[in-house]
Amino acid sequence: MSENNKRIKVMHDRNMQQMTMTQRIFKPLVLAGTYLFLSVMALIVLFPFYWMVISSLKTLAEYKLNTPTFWPTEIILSNYTDAFSTGNLGRLFFNTAYVGIVSTILSLVITILTAFALARLEFKGKNALFAGLLATMMIPGELFTITNYQTVNTFNWMNTYTVLIVPFLVSVFYIYLLRQNFLQIPNELYLAAKVDGTSDFKYLWKVMVPLALPTLISITILKMMGAWNSYVWPNLVTKKEEMRLITNGLRNAFNDTSGQTNYPVQMAAVAMVSAPLFLVFIFLRKYIMSGVSRSGIKG
Numbered sequence: 001m002s003e004n005n006k007r008i009k010v011m012h013d014r015n016m017q018q019m020t021m022t023q024r025i026f027k028p029l030v031l032a033g034t035y036l037f038l039s040v041m042a043l044i045v046l047f048p049f050y051w052m053v054i055s056s057l058k059t060l061a062e063y064k065l066n067t068p069t070f071w072p073t074e075i076i077l078s079n080y081t082d083a084f085s086t087g088n089l090g091r092l093f094f095n096t097a098y099v100g101i102v103s104t105i106l107s108l109v110i111t112i113l114t115a116f117a118l119a120r121l122e123f124k125g126k127n128a129l130f131a132g133l134l135a136t137m138m139i140p141g142e143l144f145t146i147t148n149y150q151t152v153n154t155f156n157w158m159n160t161y162t163v164l165i166v167p168f169l170v171s172v173f174y175i176y177l178l179r180q181n182f183l184q185i186p187n188e189l190y191l192a193a194k195v196d197g198t199s200d201f202k203y204l205w206k207v208m209v210p211l212a213l214p215t216l217i218s219i220t221i222l223k224m225m226g227a228w229n230s231y232v233w234p235n236l237v238t239k240k241e242e243m244r245l246i247t248n249g250l251r252n253a254f255n256d257t258s259g260q261t262n263y264p265v266q267m268a269a270v271a272m273v274s275a276p277l278f279l280v281f282i283f284l285r286k287y288i289m290s291g292v293s294r295s296g297i298k299g
Contacts, residue, residue, distance in 0.1 A: 049274075052267050052270055052271055052274070053267075053271055054070070054071060054072055055263065055264055055267040056079055056080070056264055056265075056267035056268035056270075056271050057072045057075045057076055057077070057079065057264070057268075058072040058073075058074075058076065058264050059072075059074060059076055059264065060262055060263065060264055062074070063263050063264050076264065079264045079265045079267075079268040080268045080271075080272065082262075082265045082268070083254075083265050083266075083268045083269035083272065086253070086254060086262075086265065088241070088249070088253060089246075089253075089269055089272070091242060091249075092244060092245065092246045092249040092250070092253075093246065095161075095242075095243065095244065095245050095246075095249075096227070096228060096245045096246045096247075098161065099161060099164045099165055099227055099245065100223075100224050100227035100228055101224075102161070102165055103164075103165045103168065103169060103223065103227055104220055104223045104224050104227065106165070106169050107168075107169050107170070107171060107174070107219075107223055108216065108219065108220065108223075110169055110170055111170075111171065111174045111175050111178055111219060112178065112204070112209065112216070113204075114170075114175045114179075115175050115178035115179040115181075115182055116182060116200075116204050116208065118130050118175070118179045119179045119182035119183050120182065120187070120190055120200075120208075121200070130179075133172045133175065133176075134172065134176065136172055137172050137173060137176075145232070145233070145236070148167050148233075149236060149237070151167075152166075152167065152237060157237075158237055158238075158239075159237070159238055159239060159240045159243050160243070161243075163237045163238075164230075164233070164234060164237070164238070164243075164245070167233070168226075168233075171223070174219045174222075174223070177215060177218075177219065178212060178215055178216070178219065181212045181215040182208055182212060185207070185208055185211055185212075189203075189207060190203060190207075193207065217284070221280060221284055224280075225277060225280065228246070228247075228276070228277060229247060229277075230245065230247060231247040231248055234247065234248050235247075235248040246273050250266065250269050250270065250273065253266070253269070254266045254269070
């Protein structure tokens with residue numbers, strides 16, 4: 001090896017050592033900074049939930065103190081029992097669960113059949129129909145509120161379960177999500193099934209639905225969460241107390257005769273209402289992510 005090549009090799013080795021030392025110094029710093037940033041953001045996000053929980057354990061007098069306390073001086077667990085007894089939570093839970101379950105089942109049926117037709121069946125105007133459906137996603141949902149309200153009022157659906165279920169059975173986003181997942185299933189399976197004399201419905205139920213199960217689970221979870229969190233529409237169409245859902249029923253459920261709100265009891269009710277969504281996210285988040293990621297962008 002020539003003297004020049006040796007010199008180049010020595011310089012290269014020295015540069016590599018310097019780069020390695022720099023990486024050893026800055027990599028822990030960058031990693032520590034990243035975790036510090038994420039920790040701060042997590043605290044900012046979690047603090048409202050922490051405040052909700054500790055507020056639900058305080059007395060009303062402590063809650064109204066000018067200087068807030070970050071931990072209750074006296075833990076009042078009876079706020080949770082009072083929330084059920086005074087806030088009619090049982091009825092609100094039943095209404096919300098009934099609307100959520102029924103609307104989710106019917107929405108799944110409509111979504112599966114529509115996505116299958118758009119993914120596998122051949123008919124005139126299919127692409128134009130699908131393009132029209134996608135175009136509606138560009139329109140804000142709030143623009144349909146007035147027309148939907150006029151329609152359900154004309155049908156005399158006000159203050160019924162029907163008005164809470166029917167207007168939102170069709171979701172273009174869910175149809176698009178499931179259609180993309182159906183398109184990933186090889187078309188040869190469908191052609192082979194047709195050769196064997198299998199009906200479209202049997203092929204859909206026996207083949208496509210099991211293969212698209214992660215996406216269907218994601219749609220089920222998202223639909224239930226949407227029904228559970230719905231506020232504006234139920235507040236417009238349900239004026240009777242016995243037909244209200246959790247989101248709009250809790251607002252005035254804990255007011256006394258003088259109009260004062262028992263905020264600790266209200267916070268206890270909010271904590272109980274939020275608990276199911278926390279459990280759904282903790283235990284089923286992998287299904288949500290896998291269902292969305294499996295939908296792909298094919299088609």
